[in-house]
Amino acid sequence: MKHRYLGNSGLAVSRVCLGTMTFGNKSWGCDEATSQALLDAYIDSGGNFIDTADLYSDTESEKILGNILKGKNRDDLVIASKCWFPMNESPNARGLSRKHIIEACEASLTRMNLDYMDLYQIHGPDPYTPIEETMSALDDLVRSGKIRYIGCSNLYAWQIVKANATADKQGGAPFISGQYLYNLIRRDIETEIIPACVDQGMGVLCWSPLASGLLTGKYQGVDIPEPGLRFKEMGHILNDRFIWKEALELVDMVCQIGDELGKNPVTVALSWILKDQAITSVLAGSRSVEQLQPSLEAGEWDLPDEHAQKLTEKLPHEHGYPCDWMKVCLLSNFTKTERVPNRVQRFPPLA
Numbered sequence: 640m641k642h643r644y645l646g647n648s649g650l651a652v653s654r655v656c657l658g659t660m661t662f663g664n665k666s667w668g669c670d671e672a673t674s675q676a677l678l679d680a681y682i683d684s685g686g687n688f689i690d691t692a693d694l695y696s697d698t699e700s701e702k703i704l705g706n707i708l709k710g711k712n713r714d715d716l717v718i719a720s721k722c723w724f725p726m727n728e729s730p731n732a733r734g735l736s737r738k739h740i741i742e743a744c745e746a747s748l749t750r751m752n753l754d755y756m757d758l759y760q761i762h763g764p765d766p767y768t769p770i771e772e773t774m775s776a777l778d779d780l781v782r783s784g785k786i787r788y789i790g791c792s793n794l795y796a797w798q799i800v801k802a803n804a805t806a807d808k809q810g811g812a813p814f815i816s817g818q819y820l821y822n823l824i825r826r827d828i829e830t831e832i833i834p835a836c837v838d839q840g841m842g843v844l845c846w847s848p849l850a851s852g853l854l855t856g857k858y859q860g861v862d863i864p865e866p867g868l869r870f871k872e873m874g875h876i877l878n879d880r881f882i883w884k885e886a887l888e889l890v891d892m893v894c895q896i897g898d899e900l901g902k903n904p905v906t907v908a909l910s911w912i913l914k915d916q917a918i919t920s921v922l923a924g925s926r927s928v929e930q931l932q933p934s935l936e937a938g939e940w941d942l943p944d945e946h947a948q949k950l951t952e953k954l955p956h957e958h959g960y961p962c963d964w965m966k967v968c969l970l971s972n973f974t975k976t977e978r979v980p981n982r983v984q985r986f987p988p989l990a
């Protein structure tokens with residue numbers, strides 16, 4: 640398994656992270672015995688990075704993780720969780736207030752039987768709590784030793800930059816990672832989020848890298864998915880998110896490239912994401928060891944450039960304005976010099 644540094648931090652994580660949203664999920668997930676088998680297979684492959692959240696399976700994911708981590712060398716692992724979603728009816732058991740962040744972190748540590756978490760992420764933005772309060776509460780957790788690093792998920796790009804500027808002003812820890820929906824079908828984050836993360840020295844972690852299973856190719860020719868499959872249970876959200884004519888044509892291409900290269904479509908789809916060094920890790924969600932294996936292969940195997948290029952061009956992401964303005968105006972209005980200023984800035988492709 641290959642490793643990458645998480646953003647500009649010194650934390651090395653495997654480029655395939657073990658997603659645990661399936662752990663304890665009674666409808667489309669797996670039980671504790673299978674979760675244990677998944678963790679064992681993942682660690683055996685050289686993986687060191689595990690992602691969970693208090694919300695997953697109504698806290699069961701964290702509890703199962705706590706049980707199955709027994710006997711593992713905890714310090715060899717990078718364990719990440721998140722807070723933000725409502726944990727009960729109380730108005731304070733949600734969001735990013737100082738009160739909730741600290742309580743949620745302590746509750747996660749208790750459920751997982753851990754003294755500390757390596758990465759603690761805010762699961763979304765809280766429009767009702769000042770960002771100063773949120774960043775200072777997160778920093779206090781870092782200083783108290785309960786967490787090592789902080790990250791965010793599902794924030795707008797301007798919120799990422801504002802949060803880190805606030806942390807800087809307060810002398811506190813900045814976000815080192817952003818966790819976002821990203822796969823061959825949904826490439827929205829290329830426009831604003833990835834450039835913001837690169838600018839901020841943050842690594843990008845990708846959730847639903849297989850479009851919740853669509854990119855495995857297993858729905859080709861299927862009218863109604865079987866019970867237990869994510870698309871059967873969550874179709875009300877996933878169909879609109881991932882399914883349209885051109886997206887299905889792209890899935891066909893992933894399968895064809897898999898056939899050509901003798902690789903599972905899963906390995907091809909994840910490996911395409913990892914071509915971009917701005918991406919640190921893909922979060923592999925599985926409900927059996929058999930499902931996990933081709934994801935683990937993407938931790939080692941690199942998709943050849945020509946195939947990556949074909950996939951990139953098959954369903955190009957439209958960046959819209961202001962990128963189309965820049966295409967016309969930016970390059971033509973700046974003098975071409977031999978040396979590019981040594982600043983870390985990324986724009987979506989202009990050509």
Ligand SMILES: NC(=O)c1ccc[n+]([C@@H]2O[C@H](COP(=O)([O-])OP(=O)(O)OC[C@H]3O[C@@H](n4cnc5c(N)ncnc54)[C@H](OP(=O)(O)O)[C@@H]3O)[C@@H](O)[C@H]2O)c1
Pocket residue numbers: 657658659660661667690691762792793818819845846847848849850851852853855857867868869870905922923924925926929930931933934
């Ligand atoms: N920050 C956030 O807001 C957020 C949101 C979502 C997820 N996450 C994180 O990201 C992780 C991954 O997300 P995800 O589960 O949506 O990822 P995904 O890789 O897009 O989907 C995983 C699902 O695809 C199917 N699958 C995977 N490998 C397969 C294989 N080899 N053959 C056939 N089917 C296969 C399985 O579903 P079926 O068997 O049911 O078809 C599996 O549960 C989660 O565990 C969680 O840690 C974060």
